[in-house]
Amino acid sequence: MNDKLAKKKIEEHTNLKFFLIIFLSLLVILGVAWYVNRYSERSSAIAPNYGRSCYFRPTGNTECNANKAFCTEYIVTGPKPGRNCSYIGLKFWSCSNPNDEKCLLPKPTKDKDKPPTAAPPPTGDNYAPKGYIDGTSGSNCSVSGWACDLDSPKTALKVYFSSERRSLGSVVANQSRPDVASDCGGYPGHGYYYQFNRTEAGILFSGEDDWPIDADAQNVNSKGRPAGGTNDLKNSSKFTINCG
Numbered sequence: 001m002n003d004k005l006a007k008k009k010i011e012e013h014t015n016l017k018f019f020l021i022i023f024l025s026l027l028v029i030l031g032v033a034w035y036v037n038r039y040s041e042r043s044s045a046i047a048p049n050y051g052r053s054c055y056f057r058p059t060g061n062t063e064c065n066a067n068k069a070f071c072t073e074y075i076v077t078g079p080k081p082g083r084n085c086s087y088i089g090l091k092f093w094s095c096s097n098p099n100d101e102k103c104l105l106p107k108p109t110k111d112k113d114k115p116p117t118a119a120p121p122p123t124g125d126n127y128a129p130k131g132y133i134d135g136t137s138g139s140n141c142s143v144s145g146w147a148c149d150l151d152s153p154k155t156a157l158k159v160y161f162s163s164e165r166r167s168l169g170s171v172v173a174n175q176s177r178p179d180v181a182s183d184c185g186g187y188p189g190h191g192y193y194y195q196f197n198r199t200e201a202g203i204l205f206s207g208e209d210d211w212p213i214d215a216d217a218q219n220v221n222s223k224g225r226p227a228g229g230t231n232d233l234k235n236s237s238k239f240t241i242n243c244g
């Protein structure tokens, strides 16, 4: 009985050894195949001068030459065991046959090669009109202030007056106001003074109420042309007026 058990154990041990040897042999074969593929084949086929005594590897640079052959750049990295390699650091190109398929296919377009998306044409309208109502006068039935648009600081803007959404008339702000020139690109001709009249602003003459005054300046572009819209001048609704 004991002899049988011992024999079985010896058989199992022999089998294990056999599989271990097969496994190690496979590893060695794969390693040799990898080595041959990486170095020996390239050494003999690509650069025999370097390949006999030096290791080299691709740098990652590739290109197609004038013959449409696909070329790969290599760099010499060091000596093989027991050899002298005097080419360390040297780079060289190795190319496939002319008209390589890789060079005949169009290259994929990279994002950076695409033309930039066309920007919308500039409108020249980068600033809103600005300005103030400086005051009103019931006895003169008038309003005064200033307005300008830095897109076209020379341009005199049209200013529209209203009270609680009732239109009261308009004026071009073109009077000299040296005190606001620094706010208007150095140009002083942006003041306004406007006397309301009964035709346009009859409500102000009713004598019943004090009416708040709003002023809005016309928006212009860099050419001084209307660019759409108006902008409230500061102090709108702050001053009231009663012309009755």
Ligand SMILES: [Ca+2]
Binding pocket: 125, 126, 127, 128, 129, 149, 150, 151, 219, 220, 221, 227
């Ligand atoms: Ca503007």
